[in-house]
Amino acid sequence: SQSELEGVTAHELAHIKHRHMLVGTIAATMAGAVGILASIARWGAILGGGRDNDRNPIAFFAAMIFAPIGAAIIQMAISRQNEFQADRTAGEITGQPVHLADALRSLEHSARRLPMDVNPAAAQLAIVNPLAGRGGGLMGLFRTHPPTEERIARLEAQARGALGG
Template identity: 50%
Template sequence: MLGNWLKTSILMAGIVVLFGMVGAALGGAGGMLIALAIAGAMNVYAYWFSDKAVLRMYNAREVDAQSAPKYYGMIKELAANAGLPMPRVYIIDEAQPNAFATGRNPENAAVAATTGIMQILSERELRGVMAHELAHVKHRDTLISTISATIAGAISSIAQFGMLFSGGHNDREGGVHPAVAILVMILAPIAAMLIQMAISRSREFEADRGGAEISGDPGALASALQKIHNYAHRVPLETAEQHPETAQMMIINPLSAEGIKGLFSTHPQTEERVARLMAMAV
């Protein structure tokens, strides 16, 4: 738990520094101060509200024991196995098979799965997937992932508006040289993706291991990962394509891996994840 809080603190500090660097590059000392103020406000917002923002972004609908008895009952059983409070349970009406967890702590957690994942997986495989997501909740990874998704999106947005800050002036006129602004526009989102990569990949291995322990069936999760991987890259998830900073929250990378997005995968190789799980099963 201490390790995750340390990682969260480092993430927040890194985000503040990155915001400051973008502000300084685009607006000098004044721009840096404005960017630092925005970064501080965004960190506060992300801590309290990023989970709701992500669920709203994906048009997730909350379900209960009456509206989705089997799915809700599965989560309730797995949460009890993990020693966790019952999370809020959501369904996302999307064809791509995927799932994620969010929330700042186990007491305010939520898990979500797409209709696509429910259609292609067996009940045993789906149980393994949702156990993986509850492992994220148990390890308190959800705070880190939702904050990084929210702030990375903000960094990308502020970089996109970089040329507006430059005002079309060159550096001799007191503005920012357009070449510098363009460079910042390119590098800032890449830096944000690198932060996400560093945090996300190790978390997935730990959540696989934890999910296998919660479900008691590592082979089911391994089979589910193979199926999801095979489908996910053939079936687009438009919200993830429009907001690639949220991709690291999913159990399998939901992006089409075209262009620069494919160079910065936030997930380890599915083959390695499956191999580790099958070793646990043996």
């Protein structure tokens, strides 16, 4: 509908307003740097290992493995917060948060009904998670988008607040 299109357009404009592309690029760069440093450390340990002065090799190897994972989790958490911020701003721009909530509901329904063969690396480019319904549990830490149900609930609460109820 026209109102849903307005909500989605406002959401995308909110990403521009809040410079989410810049924030995401910085987060991705930092996560990549952590991964590169861990890789350099890993190769240094393999090629230059065997020194007797290594104080705690288990902690060193654990850091090499878990640091990049932690950086990726932080990067995805930033992305999810950006989505919440864009949703809230879209509601403010249109004055009707329920329009975006309705659009999200429709898009989520379509994503679940007609699953797409999507490269997970491109999931961040969608307004809802195109991988909806796939994977759960700890994999939620690596999602670029928060659960659509939570986004809709926040938008509906925003609408109730705007209406004084």
